Amino acid sequence: xxxxxxxxxxxxxxxxxxxxxxxxxxxxxxxxxxxxxxxxxxxxxxxxxxxxxxxxxxxxxxxxxxxxxxxxxxxxxxxxxxxxxxxxxxxxxxxxxxxxxxxxxxxxxxxxxxxxxxxxxxxxxxxxxxxxxxxxxxxxxxxxxxxxxxxxxxxxxxxxxxxxxxxxxxxxxxxxxxxxxxxxxxxxxxxxxxxxxxxxxxxxxxxxxxxxxxxxxxxxxxxxxxxxxxxxxxxxxxxxxxxxxxxxxxxxxxxxxxxxxxxxxxxxxxxxxxxxxxxxxxxxxxxxxxxxxxxxxxxxxxxxxxxxxxxxxxxxxxxxxxxxxxxxxxxxxxxxxxxxxxxxxxxxxxxxxxxxxxxxxxxxxxxxxxxxxxxxxxxxxx
Amino acid sequence: xxxxxxxxxxxxxxxxxxxxxxxxxxxxxxxxxxxxxxxxxxxxxxxxxxxxxxxxxxxxxxxxxxxxxxxxxxxxxxxxxxxxxxxxxxxxxxxxxxxxxxxxxxxxxxxxxxxxxxxxxxxxxxxxxxxxxx
Numbered sequence: 435x436x437x438x439x440x441x442x443x444x445x446x447x448x449x450x451x452x453x454x455x456x457x458x459x460x461x462x463x464x465x466x467x468x469x470x471x472x473x474x475x476x477x478x479x480x481x482x483x484x485x486x487x488x489x490x491x492x493x494x495x496x497x498x499x500x501x502x503x504x505x506x507x508x509x510x511x512x513x514x515x516x517x518x519x520x521x522x523x524x525x526x527x528x529x530x531x532x533x534x535x536x537x538x539x540x541x542x543x544x545x546x547x548x549x550x551x552x553x554x555x556x557x558x559x560x561x562x563x564x565x566x567x568x569x570x571x572x573x574x575x576x577x578x579x580x581x582x583x584x585x586x587x588x589x590x591x592x593x594x595x596x597x598x599x600x601x602x603x604x605x606x607x608x609x610x611x612x613x614x615x616x617x618x619x620x621x622x623x624x625x626x627x628x629x630x631x632x633x634x635x636x637x638x639x640x641x642x643x644x645x646x647x648x649x650x651x652x653x654x655x656x657x658x659x660x661x662x663x664x665x666x667x668x669x670x671x672x673x674x675x676x677x678x679x680x681x682x683x684x685x686x687x688x689x690x691x692x693x694x695x696x697x698x699x700x701x702x703x704x705x706x707x708x709x710x711x712x713x714x715x716x717x718x719x720x721x722x723x724x725x726x727x728x729x730x731x732x733x734x735x736x737x738x739x740x741x742x743x744x745x746x747x748x749x750x751x752x753x754x755x756x757x758x759x760x761x762x763x764x765x766x767x768x769x770x771x772x773x774x775x776x777x778x779x780x781x782x783x784x785x786x787x788x789x790x791x792x793x794x795x796x797x798x799x800x801x802x803x804x805x806x807x808x809x810x811x812x813x814x815x816x
Numbered sequence: 817x818x819x820x821x822x823x824x825x826x827x828x829x830x831x832x833x834x835x836x837x838x839x840x841x842x843x844x845x846x847x848x849x850x851x852x853x854x855x856x857x858x859x860x861x862x863x864x865x866x867x868x869x870x871x872x873x874x875x876x877x878x879x880x881x882x883x884x885x886x887x888x889x890x891x892x893x894x895x896x897x898x899x900x901x902x903x904x905x906x907x908x909x910x911x912x913x914x915x916x917x918x919x920x921x922x923x924x925x926x927x928x929x930x931x932x933x934x935x936x937x938x939x940x941x942x943x944x945x946x947x948x949x950x
Contacts, residue, residue, distance in 0.1 A: 561851050562907045564824075566885045574879030575896055582877075582918045626881040667910050672857045675905045679877070688949065801851070801907075 442471025448640035459641035460496035460541035467643035480536035484520035486761035514797020517765025519808025541641035542760035573712035574626035594716035602752025604783035638758020641766035685722035706766035765795035823939035873897035919949035
């Protein structure tokens with residue numbers, strides 16, 4: 435097993451960009467990552483693409499636009515965790531010695547896609563999907579449980595949206611740069627009780643890319659390489675009929691495996707980027723990811739621990755709430771944000787003295803499986 | 817008047833006193849599945865027998881979707897229903913009601929899901945029979 439480093443990261447803008455197709459956005463991100471790494475693109479040995487909607491030959495279509503062709507290229511789909519999955523595959527290639535340097539690029543253009551303006555469905559032909567279950571309605575079901583079992587208020591459920599929109603004002607890549615009040619969020623159009631529109635991430639177009647390499651190559655280009663301590667992808671177990679849905683079994687398992695493999699505990703983590711497609715998903719993740727103890731969600735929220743200046747900043751980028759969720763891009767974008775933070779290049783949203791960052795992306799839902807259905811998790815250090 | 821058609825006939829059985837949901841049960845360990853499973857995911861046994869689910873359940877959680885989803889008229893209420901007798905939890909539409917309460921006792925009924933040009937698509941929904949935790 436060889437150590438793997440992040441040599442370069444790049445992102446497109448995130449937002450409504452109907453004039454760009456996904457591969458064009460991907461090329462913007464890939465070119466930015468190549469420039470950030472300071473490499474000749476022709477030294478890239480392998481490329482992984484991730485795209486969820488209307489996908490075809492994603493990596494090939496992106497890389498040909500930045501001077502790279504005729505190498506091994508593979509495209510990954512794993513719902514919201516697609517980008518993290520593609521990154522994991524590249525990490526495996528390098529750690530195992532198949533390749534020394536490669537690129538991962540995730541892109542989706544949702545506003546002009548076949549699912550534009552609709553609610554994100556689960557999977558075609560799935561029974562729960564046929565009964566009217568969509569991603570926002572799942573979030574609604576979970577939110578009702580959170581209120582019932584943990585005594586959280588609607589204001590607590592809106593907290594991630596409030597915080598992340600505030601953080602996004604400091605992020606030049608974000609879709610929305612407008613701080614919102616709890617009242618504005620709770621009084622907005624109801625999508626699926628108690629989920630309002632402003633608790634949902636917007637449909638966005640965007641792309642993110644990262645170049646990974648061995649220690650030897652990293653040493654040639656930078657004195658501040660960011661190391662990937664561990665990279666884990668895991669799919670959900672079968673659902674147990676009386677499990678508590680807000681325990682999100684998969685997220686707990688994924689977190690425990692990640693901390694154990696990395697030899698780094700939740701208390702060592704300086705910042706977290708995680709899946710917040712719906713505001714309550716970030717709220718229940720605090721306990722699932724062991725960022726706070728069981729039963730302490732309310733005090734974790736109200737203490738300000740998850741703020742940029744807090745003890746465990748969560749989504750300093752603004753998260754999916756403000757950047758939107760181009761499904762294939764998000765799992766790579768969180769790696770870009772953590773890398774910038776660890777290098778001290780996150781400008782106004784910089785988390786002070788960040789040395790250890792955790793990037794999570796989870797998603798998908800299927801009848802008979804615990805929900806979410808799949809997730810990726812990475813711990814990065816400098 | 818249009819015709820009534822069933823949404824996925826394999827899921828429902830009509831009985832003299834109403835409908836029941838039909839899943840299946842592992843002959844080896846007794847685990848119940850809805851919808852029917854080809855094999856038991858606990859013990860990987862593939863000898864399954866048909867199982868009629870209890871009509872009574874407990875409302876585990878609910879949400880009311882207010883934007884269009886599939887062909888359902890909106891608002892569209894959806895619940896997660898725990899059926900302790902069979903040890904399964906299912907997702908199903910709810911009959912429109914003033915308010916729902918987690919922990920309420922629910923009953924399965926046949927109800928229209930949506931209408932198409934000449935047909936009403938019938939399926940199953942749950943309605944509250946006793947509010948709040950029992």
